[in-house]
Amino acid sequence: MTRRIRKSLGNWRIRRPPPKELYWVKGAGHLDLYDRVTLIPFDKLTAFFNKNLNQAESY
Template sequence: MGAAYRNGLRHSTTLEQRKKAIAEAAEQRYVEFTGGETKYTGGTVHELNENTHPIQREFYDFYRTPRGEYTPKGSSPNLTTHPTLASIVKFGNFYPFNDIETISPRPMLFITGADAHSREFSEDAYKRAAEPKDLYIVPNAGHVDLYDRVNLIPWDKLASFFNQHLSR
């Protein structure tokens, strides 16, 4: 989420766009501090139409259907998956792959869908990691498919990885 927020998919976010988002979030934090209304941003669309982006369609199929929809008590389905404008920028300071090479010599397994828009992040983590490491790409799987589509989850790969690396 850190790289996705900072850089966008395939590094599509410019430095100027990032600075503008940070400035808007700072202004919104002050609005909320003084009692103003909370603003929400991003998240999964609530309706599909002919112009809906494929990533939004994939997320809709999970987050807006009984397959994966969850609304916490006291919230609204209209807010589910929508971060606040004031808080989303915290992802800009999330660098989960910094120092990933220090995990070595403990083995790491990265799993991603062949069709996942987020595949670039798993590939980046794999490149940064020291050996031993493994990148497993699940054919015909998107980003959310590996959340719950048990026929696509690579159970054999998981079992063999953990049996090999957790046995003494």
């Protein structure tokens, strides 16, 4: 991991308002997640949105 990536991850952790979750998709770059749908973790996304959208409705 390069110093630039470590710094970006550190900044993300400091500035993130909840709820957020960092999920690293091994073997994928940013653009891969548009074109290579087999890499997209739909189960992870669905679980995250179901959990956090349900919490938002309770406010």
